[in-house]
Amino acid sequence: NAGVTQTPKFRILKIGQSMTLQCTQDMNHNYMYWYRQDPGMGLKLIYYSVGAGITDKGEVPNGYNVSRSTTEDFPLRLELAAPSQTSVYFCASSFYPGPSSYEQYFGPGTRLTVT
Amino acid sequence: KNEVEQSPQNLTAQEGEFITINCSYSVGISALHWLQQHPGGGIVSLFMLSSGKKKHGRLIATINIQEKHSSLHITASHPRDSAVYICAVALPYGGSQGNLIFGKGTKLSVKP
Numbered sequence: 484n485a486g487v488t489q490t491p492k493f494r495i496l497k498i499g500q501s502m503t504l505q506c507t508q509d510m511n512h513n514y515m516y517w518y519r520q521d522p523g524m525g526l527k528l529i530y531y532s533v534g535a536g537i538t539d540k541g542e543v544p545n546g547y548n549v550s551r552s553t554t555e556d557f558p559l560r561l562e563l564a565a566p567s568q569t570s571v572y573f574c575a576s577s578f579y580p581g582p583s584s585y586e587q588y589f590g591p592g593t594r595l596t597v598t
Numbered sequence: 599k600n601e602v603e604q605s606p607q608n609l610t611a612q613e614g615e616f617i618t619i620n621c622s623y624s625v626g627i628s629a630l631h632w633l634q635q636h637p638g639g640g641i642v643s644l645f646m647l648s649s650g651k652k653k654h655g656r657l658i659a660t661i662n663i664q665e666k667h668s669s670l671h672i673t674a675s676h677p678r679d680s681a682v683y684i685c686a687v688a689l690p691y692g693g694s695q696g697n698l699i700f701g702k703g704t705k706l707s708v709k710p
Contacts, residue, residue: 525602525684525700541697573641582629582688582698586643594639 484509489574489590496564496597504559504593506574513579515557516541516587517549519570526573532557533581564597571595601625604685604701611708617672619704621685628690630668631698632659635682644670644683675708682706 490505508515513534518526528541532551546568548560557576561568574590602623611617621630632644645652645659647668652659656675661668672679685701 523702525600525702526686526698527700528697531697571639575641582631582646582686584629586631586646587698588643589633589641592639592641 486510487574487576487588487590489572489593491593492591493594494596496561496595498564498566498597500564501560501562502564502595504561504572504574504595506557506559506590507555508557508574508576508588509555510576510588511554512576512588513554514577514581515551516575516577517547517557517559518573518575519543519568520573520592521570529559529572533579561595566597569595569597600701601699602685602687602701604683604704606704607702608705609707611675611706613676613708613710615675615708617675617679617706617708619670619683619685619706621668621670621701623666623668623685623687623699625687625699626690627663627666627687629688630661631686631688632668632670633684633686635684635703637681641684672706677708677710680707 516531517529530549532538575587578585658671682703686698
């Protein structure tokens with residue numbers, strides 16, 4: 484199994500540009516998550532999904548959108564990028580019923596800079 | 599005040615030392631996770647526990663639910679243990695099921 488894969492690894496965006504961060508898992512996990520990690524801060528949940536077709540907001544969803552059309556894929560869309568979105572983004576997945584019962588598997592991260 | 603507090607923030611040890619990292623939380627939880635973030639940035643899960651103690655190799659994690667406290671111990675530390683160790687708590691099932699609340703991490707450096 485490849486586990487959780489993310490692309491791209493690095494990206495520089497100009498203010499106002501848009502992009503999609505890709506995340507794929509091959510473990511047949513129901514739960515998928517997007518986190519951002521800012522320097523000196525704990526990971527913050529952006530969006531999560533409990534299965535295909537079902538998504539919900541996390542702690543810091545503003546400026547982002549997600550979709551979950553398949554079990555495997557959970558892309559994160561940034562519209563109108565802002566410098567405040569400069570961060571490292573991690574995708575993760577776990578079995579149902581989620582972090583109360585199962586560990587999370589993390590992707591390698593995407594380092595995004597908005598200038 | 600953060601809901602998950604870790605101490606110390608930074609820790610430097612000599613190879614072979616016994617290391618303890620602490621995590622305190624202020625909310626009701628269903629489970630607590632310890633994660634390791636490598637210098638290259640990757641994050642791996644070390645333990646998930648809801649009571650008692652778990653051991654994996656030189657790593658031991660304990661939790662005291664009544665005191666809302668967990669510790670991660672590393673015995674016979676080695677330079678390859680150098681990493682950021684992150685504590686995260688899972689809210690009880692039936693709440694926000696997607697939510698782990700993370701501490702800021704403890705940066706460990708083990709010198710040879």
